[in-house]
Amino acid sequence: MNHSFVLSLDYRNIGVLFSLNTLNIFLNVVVSTLTVYIFGTTPKVEAFFAASLLGTAVSRFVNTGQLVEIVVSRYHRTKQEVSKQAAMSIIATLCNYMTGIALLLTLVFIASGTGIINLLVPGFQEDTKWSIWQIYCITGFLMPIQIATNLFQGLLNAENIYGKVEITNTVSLVLNVLILAIWGNPNSVASLVAGLVISVLAQFLTILYYLRQIGYQHSWLTRNPYFPLRDLARTLSATSTYMISVQIYIFLFNAALSLLPPGSFAIYRYAEIIYGKVASVFMLPISTVFFNEINRLLHQNNGQSIKAFVSKNLNFSFFIGFMIMLPFWAGGNYLLWTFWGGAKFNEHDVTAVYELLCIFFLSMIWSGPYMIFRKLAVTVGRPELLYYYWSVTHVVSAAIGYALIHTLGFRGVMIQVFVHNFLMSLVPILAVRLGKRTHFGFYEPKEIFKITLALLGGIGVIWGIKSYWAEMAAYTKLESFLVGAFLAILSSLVFVGGNLLLKVHDINLISSKILNRIK
Secondary structure (H helix, E strand, O other): OOHHHOOOOOHHHHHHHHHHHHHHHHHHHHHHHHHHHHHOOOHHHHHHHHHHHHHHHHHHHHOHHHHHHHHHHHHHHHHHHOOHHHHHHHHHHHHHHHHHHHHHHHHHHHHOOOHHHHHHOOOOOHHHHHHHHHHHHHHOOHHHHHHHHHHHHHHHHHOOOOOHHHHHHHHHHHHHHHHHHHHOEOOEOHHHHHHHHHHHHHHHHHHHHHHHHOOOOOOOOOOOOOOOHHHHHHHHHHHHHHHHHHHHHHHHHHHHHHOOOOOHHHHHHHHHHHHHHHHHHHOHHHHHHHHHHHHHHHHHOOHHHHHHHHHHHHHHHHHHHHHHHHHHHHHHHHHHHHHHOEOOEOHHHHHHHHHHHHHHHHOHHHHHHHHHHHHHHHHHOOHHHHHHHHHHHHHHHHHHHHHHHHHHOHHHHHHHHHHHHHHHHHHHHHHHHHHOHHHOOOOOHHHHHHHHHHHHHHHHHHHHHHHHOOOHHHOOHHHHHHHHHHHHHHHHHHHHHHHHHOOOHHHHHHHHHHHHHHO
């Protein structure tokens, strides 16, 4: 493809989000390390993780992220045709409904005692289930606040304001580190609960500050001429089917996970937290900036430019996915042992987290296309229909996952992580391919071949020298860190160097921009 007419990625906004999130992932590693050292895989920390998961269930039941995707298109249209305040009133109306529903669900979950908890984690002991309920009685009320934060963040992104919540995350993570270091006690998860409360409130207050800066005035109306109840009901109907299917997946997957040997639930959660933070650093900035830019391009109705822009984002996400996976595969086990290995997190636990994270990071080859085509499909297609397809996918994936975990144990968990990401990515890819072919951009074979060749070079170098190193537990913490860092850095240098030598377009462009800045 001729790159002369291909739109340039918004490297500035992507770079801002990368930088802030990279700092945050470092702080998250510190928080996770302190959590592992203090709590290990004890029932108390599993109770905290399960309570957090219950809160996530409420958040996903309300389905804020999907609603924002659907409503942002209406927001841009109303802003252009009517006014900015009219467009903002759409977000306000949606926020009123969603936070009210979230509060009601939280009260229902609390009133049920351990009833819903028995469905979520049937394999846990009764005293652990009661601990989950007690923690949720505090953290559950954070969910309406978190949902409002997510909706308002979508509004800020629609106004091309990026990075504000990430700054607050940095401050709250520093406070989390201090709370765990000073107050952390293996006999109580109060420090973890306090850190969560501070984080959610800090994000919300930051969002309110920046909303004032753009002139946002909240309206408590439940009827809005720019977002009629009929349209809201149709939107909620589509996403309600989706959110029910998500709950089926969450409950079935975690029910199977809770029936595995003690500690398995905590091991999975530790890996999931790290993966989630890494994905937010490298994939979400591309997806967020892509969504707002693609809305602008659609108004120009230039199918060729849209296809080219999609292809560039896919190529870049392919590079980023392997840029994460390769160094972690090369030295991640030594680094995990350095930070997490100890009496409460033994060699078996570290190996389990390492192998699971390798699968998580490998599955990012599906996460990039999923996020990009999801944004495109929601924008140019029929989002309601798309969510029905995802609903079916979640139910099918839940059945596959339960069978895999029940049959293969923790190995089944690893397989399911990859299978689920693959199935979820197929829906938006096929939706755009079949429904809007004029907008269907795909990977450029030449660029992908170059990136893959550089990846194989990195794998070959590490594979060739890995036999010189002993098992991670044979080293002191300092030695393990040095070995892991050396392998990770070497693999990264070989991979990036290979991409530069092979003249991968976007990597060369970024390199040129950096060199010009230095000069």
